[in-house]
Amino acid sequence: xxxxxxxxxxxxxxxxxxxxxxxxxxxxxxxxxxxxxxxxxxxxxxxxxxxxxxxxxxxxxxxxxxxxxxxxxxxxxxxxxxxxxxxxxxxxxxxxxxxxxxxxxxxxxxxxxxxxxxxxxxxxxxxxxxxxxxxxxxxxxxxxxxxxxxxxxx
Numbered sequence: 224x225x226x227x228x229x230x231x232x233x234x235x236x237x238x239x240x241x242x243x244x245x246x247x248x249x250x251x252x253x254x255x256x257x258x259x260x261x262x263x264x265x266x267x268x269x270x271x272x273x274x275x276x277x278x279x280x281x282x283x284x285x286x287x288x289x290x291x292x293x294x295x296x297x298x299x300x301x302x303x304x305x306x307x308x309x310x311x312x313x314x315x316x317x318x319x320x321x322x323x324x325x326x327x328x329x330x331x332x333x334x335x336x337x338x339x340x341x342x343x344x345x346x347x348x349x350x351x352x353x354x355x356x357x358x359x360x361x362x363x364x365x366x367x368x369x370x371x372x373x374x375x376x377x
Contacts, residue, residue: 229254230262234269244270244280257288293328293335295373298352301338304345313349316363
């Protein structure tokens with residue numbers, strides 16, 4: 224099924240009362256990886272809302288993406304424990320290595336770089352998460368090895 228068909232299917236499966244807009248947007252992002260701007264009109268029509276209302280919700284919540292996601296998501300912990308153990312330096316290294324800043328994507332679309340506020344590994348900080356795997360005591364050299372390993376899986 225193409226992207227438009229998957230979005231239509233999600234819209235048909237969810238009740239269209241205004242309080243269901245967020246769950247529906249989550250379902251659309253789960254189904255296609257992001258909420259395409261060209262789908263806003265259909266979403267608004269289904270919920271009897273304006274396009275501006277739907278766009279406002281999508282852009283208000285940082286969780287929603289309006290462009291396809293990168294192949295791999297890299298999250299660097301920005302909490303105090305990780306910062307005290309070198310997360311700021313690790314972030315600077317990650318930005319240089321990936322060629323993007325926080326909330327950005329590498330030029331090849333392979334990696335996104337996002338902040339996260341506590342991965343629960345304070346005693347073994349700094350911590351990062353690549354896709355669904357948490358890594359602790361990450362140094363710049365270890366970061367490079369983890370990124371190289373992630374590139375092998377593409």
